[in-house]
Amino acid sequence: MALAAELSAKLPGSRLEGRNNRAAALAAELVFVAVPFASQAAVLGDIAAATAGKIVVDTTVPLVPPRVSQVALPPAGSAAAVARACLGPEVRLVTAFHNVAAAKLAADGDVGCDVFVFGDVEADRQTVIDLIATMGIRALHAGPLANSVAAEALTSVLIGINRRYKAAGGAGIRVTGLAGSADARGRQPA
Ligand SMILES: NC(=O)c1ccc[n+]([C@@H]2O[C@H](COP(=O)([O-])OP(=O)(O)OC[C@H]3O[C@@H](n4cnc5c(N)ncnc54)[C@H](OP(=O)(O)O)[C@@H]3O)[C@@H](O)[C@H]2O)c1
Numbered sequence: 387m388a389l390a391a392e393l394s395a396k397l398p399g400s401r402l403e404g405r406n407n408r409a410a411a412l413a414a415e416l417v418f419v420a421v422p423f424a425s426q427a428a429v430l431g432d433i434a435a436a437t438a439g440k441i442v443v444d445t446t447v448p449l450v451p452p453r454v455s456q457v458a459l460p461p462a463g464s465a466a467a468v469a470r471a472c473l474g475p476e477v478r479l480v481t482a483f484h485n486v487a488a489a490k491l492a493a494d495g496d497v498g499c500d501v502f503v504f505g506d507v508e509a510d511r512q513t514v515i516d517l518i519a520t521m522g523i524r525a526l527h528a529g530p531l532a533n534s535v536a537a538e539a540l541t542s543v544l545i546g547i548n549r550r551y552k553a554a555g556g557a558g559i560r561v562t563g564l565a566g567s568a569d570a571r572g573r574q575p576a
Pocket residue numbers: 407420421422423425428429445446447448449483484485486487488489541
């Protein structure tokens with residue numbers, strides 16, 4: 387609640403309110419989950435029933451401190467697989483934002499990188515891509531949930547690059563070769 391008030395002050399015209407996870411998920415049309423891997427299963431388990439039939443966008447990267455620049459995948463194979471197991475088949479699971487540094491999202495202006503969007507249902511990926519486009523960010527269809535592990539693993543690579551090259555704003559990934567073949571909404575030309 388206090389954070390919602392603080393953010394409202396920073397974002398004039400926004401409608402922000404604080405609720406517990408389950409109440410927020412029940413009230414929501416679409417849910418974003420942005421919690422550390424250590425909290426992912428508990429949070430997703432808590433909101434599973436409340437999000438049946440809804441799109442849940444999970445941003446979890448399975449980082450295991452302190453060696454976060456080394457890829458360490460969970461026994462389930464990926465954070466996406468953990469999410470699917472916690473949420474069950476009724477939830478329309480999409481994963482995204484693994485490779486965008488929080489500092490880029492917090493700053494005004496172009497984030498300068500792409501967002502990979504994973505999900506087993508193309509229409510649900512497109513809904514999320516369209517939503518991300520309203521933030522002025524290009525998001526791309528990156529395939530089924532089984533592919534999410536690739537972006538999850540890349541985050542550790544980017545953290546290592548940030549350290550090595552002192553990339554204060556955070557390194558990101560921009561897909562090249564798409565000129566004319568993907569607009570800001572990730573769609574192919576007709
Ligand atoms: N930071 C990045 O640049 C970045 C980039 C790509 C992907 N990601 C992924 O996005 C996710 C969030 O990253 P982050 O850096 O924002 O993490 P974070 O700062 O460590 O945590 C984000 C929020 O999660 C909340 N939280 C933790 N456990 C919770 C629980 N059980 N119930 C409710 N809220 C809980 C924390 O609330 P409290 O403060 O109240 O504890 C905190 O506000 C992670 O999985 C991360 O790997 C992050």
